[in-house]
Amino acid sequence: DGGITQSPKYLFRKEGQNVTLSCEQNLNHDAMYWYRQDPGQGLRLIYYSQIVNDFQKGDIAEGYSVSREKKESFPLTVTSAQKNPTAFYLCASSPAGELFFGEGSRLTVL
Amino acid sequence: GENVEQHPSTLSVQEGDSAVIKCTYSDSASNYFPWYKQELGKGPQLIIDIRSNVGEKKDQRIAVTLNKTAKHFSLHITETQPEDSAVYFCAAPFSGNTPLVFGKGTRLSVIA
Numbered sequence: 001d002g003g004i005t006q007s008p009k010y011l012f013r014k015e016g017q018n019v020t021l022s023c024e025q026n027l028n029h030d031a032m033y034w035y036r037q038d039p040g041q042g043l044r045l046i047y048y049s050q051i052v053n054d055f056q057k058g059d060i061a062e063g064y065s066v067s068r069e070k071k072e073s074f075p076l077t078v079t080s081a082q083k084n085p086t087a088f089y090l091c092a093s094s095p096a097g098e099l100f101f102g103e104g105s106r107l108t109v110l
Numbered sequence: 111g112e113n114v115e116q117h118p119s120t121l122s123v124q125e126g127d128s129a130v131i132k133c134t135y136s137d138s139a140s141n142y143f144p145w146y147k148q149e150l151g152k153g154p155q156l157i158i159d160i161r162s163n164v165g166e167k168k169d170q171r172i173a174v175t176l177n178k179t180a181k182h183f184s185l186h187i188t189e190t191q192p193e194d195s196a197v198y199f200c201a202a203p204f205s206g207n208t209p210l211v212f213g214k215g216t217r218l219s220v221i222a
Contacts, residue, residue: 004153009115033209040119042199042214043154058209097142097203099210101153 003027006091006102013085013109014103021076021093021105033099036060037088049074057065058093085109112137114202116142116213123190124221131216133200134182140202143176143183148197158200159183190220 004025013019025032031050035043045058049068063082068074074093077086086109092099113136123129134149135143141162146154160167160183161218171190176183187194197217201210 006153019127035212040214042116043212045209045211048209065163098144098156098159099154101146101155103153104151 004091004093004100004102006089006105011104011105013107015109016080018080019078019085019107021078021089021091021107023069023074023076023102024072025074025093025100026072027093027100028071029093029095029097029100030071031094031096032068033092033094034058034064034066034074034076035092036091037090037104043090046076090108111141112202112208114200114211114213115129116200116216119152119214120215120217120219122219122221125190125192127190129185129190129194129218129220131185131198131201131218132182133184133199133203133213134180135202137202138178138181142203143174144201145185145204146199146201146212148199148215150196154199187218190218191220194218195220199222218220 007022033048034046038041044060044066047066049055055068065077089105091102116133116199144159158174160176170185171188174179197215199215200213
């Protein structure tokens with residue numbers, strides 16, 4: 001099946017720990033994105049990558065890091081510098097314009 | 111950059127009635143306006159989109175209208191059904207290939 005796979009679906013971590021969320025796509029899309037979703041806040045852009053080995057900061061990049069070593073993969077690391085990491089994280093890919101989303105990863109920091 | 115305002119934040123309708131959600135955007139260069147539906151615990155899915163050279167687009171019970179002069183676009187759902195209950199997001203890019211900026215969402219409840 002073609003699509004976007006995010007893992008894990010649920011993740012619990014202690015405060016101060018880094019955590020990496022996985023995002024893989026087999027749609028052959030060049031562009032990939034990470035959005036954060038909080039209740040009543042809509043979707044806010046964290047990072048995006050329009051081509052392998054290149055990525056740009058979005059509106060709320062502080063405390064996050066990404067890499068894009070392969071076209072299919074765009075992992076997001078939530079670092080200990082992120083002050084409020086508990087949220088629903090959505091990965092998406094795009095051929096041009098339209099976004100295709102994964103099912104999301106819910107991170108809870110205890 | 112682009113700013114997208116979406117209203118209302120919550121909407122309740124009786125089954126069979128119509129629902130309308132409106133969005134305004136700030137950048138006149140924006141040229142692509144999608145609507146996404148998000149069910150509980152899932153990722154958003156595109157339900158309809160419109161490009162700046164078209165004023166209206168329909169797909170069965172859903173339609174989107176675009177007014178470029180006023181810089182607003184709307185989602186219309188007719189003959190609503192309980193399965194239409196979800197959160198709906200509008201979005202717009204700054205222009206060209208820039209990432210989409212999303213509205214804050216509308217929680218639609220269809221009451222049977």
